[in-house]
Amino acid sequence: QQLCFSLFIVFLVVCWSVPLKSIEVELEVKDHVATVVSTLNYQNQEDKPLEAVFVFPLPGDAAVCHFSAKIGQTQIVAEVKEKQQAREDYDDALSSGQQAFLLEESEQSPDIFTLSVGSLPPGESASIRLEYITELAVQADDGLRFSLPAVLNPRYEPQAATVQVTSVPASQIPYSLSFSARVSSPRPVSKVESNCSLDPLQYLNKEQTQATVKLAGGHKFDRDVELLIYYKDAHQPTAVVEAGQASAKPGSLMGDPVVMLSLYPEFPESVMSSLSSCGEFVFLMDRSGSMSCSTSHSKPKETRIGSARDTLLLLLKSLPMGCYFNVYSFGSSYQHIFPKSVEYSDQTLEEAVKKVEEMTANLGGTEILQPLKHIYNQPCIPKQPRQLFVFTDGEVSNTKEVINLVKKNSGSHRCFSFGIGEGASSALINGLAKKGRGHAQFITGADRMQTKVMQSLRFALQPAVVDISIKWDLPKQVSATVLSPPITTLFQGQRSLVYAQLTGKSSEGAQGSVTVNYKLAGQPSKTQLHFSLKPAEDTGLTVHRLGARVLIRSLEMEEREDRGEKGEAVKEKVVELSVKSGVSSSFTAFIAVNKSDGKPIEGPLIHRNVPTPSKCFLNQLIQSSDCITHSFIYNNKNKDKSSYQDPDQQDPFLQLVSLQKASGCWLLDPALAAALGKTSEELDQSKPASVGCLWATILALIWLHASKTDSKGEWELLSLKAVSWLRAQNAPCVECVDAANTLLGCKVQRDVLGL
Incomplete structure (x- = not known):
């Protein structure tokens, strides 16, 4: 009954006239920082005024820094206020017949936002502009990942309730998405890939350091839009110094210059090989x-x-x-x-x-x-x-x-x-x-x-990096206040970001440096970066807002650890920082009120929830009911589908992996023969007389190196275990490798295997 009721509610949602008509997203990527501007276009096609509420996802580490609304020719820029005050202002505006717009971050999870569009008269249109900044994470293949979240699945609460997210199947989303991106970097842009269809990449200069790309026509807003951006020589340490805001007080975060350091530690090969x-x-x-x-x-x-x-x-x-x-x-x-x-x-x-x-x-x-x-x-x-x-x-x-x-x-x-x-x-x-x-x-x-x-x-499996510390070398009149939490982890080839406020005046052409000291495998090591203190051009306040976001998140965590007087003082500090920097927090919200001299909007408001696309809609309905129903349906519906796989259709690679022993060796048996695409007789007949127990393991290694070259990262550790086991046997492998190559039709050399 609960499930049928949920289906009925969803049917009503789909049949409503949803006021959100389209979303336009413009992405600008400079090196590893992305600025995203989303424009949400609303229109009330009903005969009564309405309030539209949209619960949607954003990247969890995004710094939301601008929110505005345009009604006709009137542009209203929102201001950041303490959350309860912003909610009261919103309610007061609606009760007096004014238009108001409220954007607030979830108190439980910083990647969920609620947008309330209030008192939109019949026939009226409104455009909501939302801007945020985020850093792009480095992936396993050195690409930088940008994700525009579309899917917001219900969040399960231990108290047997769910966060109220209105979701419908992706095919029934009534609004469209247009998306374009501009990428620029000091280094050439090699390529841009996506999980969605893209128009061809267009380079804007002969150096190929600037490019544009957009979603191909006909895109359905039925999934997260993910871009992978690849630069040549991506792992280069950089420093960006950004000038402070002219109207802000010197000595404050927004008034002083802020530096963003991108560090890529490189560890000695002798250490990394073990x-x-x-x-x-x-x-x-x-x-x-x-x-x-x-x-x-x-x-x-x-x-x-x-x-x-x-x-x-x-x-x-x-x-x-x-x-x-x-x-x-x-x-x-x-x-x-x-x-x-x-x-x-x-x-x-x-x-x-x-x-x-x-x-x-x-x-x-x-x-x-x-x-x-x-x-x-x-x-x-x-x-x-x-x-x-x-x-x-x-x-x-x-x-x-x-x-x-x-x-x-x-x-x-x-x-x-x-x-x-x-x-x-x-x-x-x-x-x-x-x-x-x-x-x-x-x-x-x-x-x-x-x-x-x-x-x-x-x-x-890498040796742990310990005793990490940062040392600054700046002109005497300049000091650095680090905004980022202390670096606790360093990995080979992975970026570490540091934000710091620079207080004091520096002379023309002044230089600074930062040194990260640490111990690796018991040996002292360091990574050093020299940089100019001259502010970069055309950065706006991007670095300041990212630095403020980092500091806000640290303070929010501190507040959660102490809910007493100290926690209240930290909360006040977060609110002050959020208001002055214009960056969202869990304790503040963006509020915009249309205070023009137009006539008050009359009549009761109709409430409309704007749906988000769902990738697993049946599950969301089930999660809305009790856990017993949820578990019963999935136990019976998915038991066979998710656990059974026809051996004839199993991935040969995973089949081979499943046969390896803990020590790293393989055994000569029919299952191995099947994984290699051979019969047991073929394996036995091709086996050299003096090989002994090495034969199966060398066959598996030859197959991996010959058949799975493009996915070496997946099986390299398996291979290292196997080679270590082979070496421990102290047996000659020359004849065995030659015979295995002949049987499998490969040409893998012993030195490639590591033998």
Whole structure:
């Protein structure tokens, strides 16, 4: 009955005259910083005045810095106020017949915003302009990722309720999207890729440092729009100094210059070539009902749980001998394979793989807090650093509470997080990694999850960087106040950003430098960057607002940790900083009121919720009802679909991976023959007489190097384990490699294998 009622409500939503008619998005990317301007066009086609409410996603680390409305020829620029005051001003305006517009950030999750468009008269149109700034994250293949969120899935609350998000199937979204992007960088733009169809990239100069691109015609706003931007020589440290605001007081954040440093530490090859062989690896898998949704628009038959399960198999097989591990899964409740982390061996690996292969999306809601608490309550194993891997589609509402828990335990572990599918909360995924001293990845579109996850495993196996500190070398009259939280993590080839306020006057042509000191594998190391103190041109207040956003987020976290008098003082500081910088926070809101001399709008307001597109609509309806119904339907509907796969259709690569032993070797059996596309007789007949137990392992290695060259990042750790095992056998491999090449029709050399 609850499900039928939800369907009826959705039917009503679709049949309403939705006042939002179109969204126009202009993206400007300068190096790794994106400025996004969205224009939302509304029209009231009903015979009564209405209030439209739109709950929508934004990147969790975005700095929302402008909000305005245009009604006819009247332009109203919003101001930032304390949230309760802004709400009261909005209500007062509506009650007096004025038009008002309110934009506020969710108090629970910084990637959800609510836009209220009030008192739009019959036949009236309004254009809402929203601007935000965000940094672009570096991906495993060195691309910079920009995502324009379209999908906002309901966020599950542990109190058996859901955040009220009006969603409909993507095909029924009644408004259109136009999207264009301009990219510029000191380095040439190599290419721009997307999960959506794009018109050809247009270069604006012969150096190819500027380019434009836009969505191809006929695009449906049925998925997140993701761009991957590639520059030549992307890993170059940079510094941008931005002049302060002329009208702001010197000595204040907005009045002084602010510098943004992008640092790319490079570690010695001698250190990076030796990966750790110890650690406690804890894997936390989301098994809520929404994980049975498709991973992407381009692969409707590939489920999130299926892709995550395959990836977890690859991770388990890639772990080093000598480590410890455990696997947790969660939904409305949580489970673990072992009572506590166990030593990695053929027996424990086989038991874990069997349990993982049986995992389905049948555990109800998305309550991640309790399994995290249980993991943190387990005592750490001496000399086995804890590494936590979290796989989730991120549909939780208590984001800040979860991140705060991870931060409190950041001294005992590193957290690597993976957002699966469209609609994953960027605030949750990025927050887990940042506060857990790890790394975040998003798997959407046509991504292979394995590539990104294996990069994170490599990070986890890198020697930990400790004792990180920053030293500034500036002219005597200039001082730096760092706005960013302390750097707690450095990974090879990954960017670290530092924002700092520069107080004092510098002479023409003055120079400064910053040095990041740290210890790697017990040895002191450093990364240094020299930069000019001369402000860059045409940056507006981008760097200041990003710096303010970083400081606001740090203070908000501090306020959550102390709800007493100190917390109130921090909250007041956040409100003051938000108002002066014009950057949104969880304690403030943008409010715009049309105070022109027009006639008051009369008549009762009609309330209209503007829907967002849904990628997994059935699941959202089920989550709106109770967890028992949710779990029952998914247990029965998806049990076979998500767990069974015809062996004849299984990916040969994953088939081969599943056969590798914990030590790194393969056994000569019919399953291996099938994975290699041969018969057992062919393998036996081609085996050199003196080879012994090496034959199966060398066959597997030859096949990987010859057949999976483009995905080496996925199987490289498996290969290293196999080569290590082969070397330990102290047996000649020349004849074996030659015979394997002949059988498989390959030409892989021994030095390529590492033998």
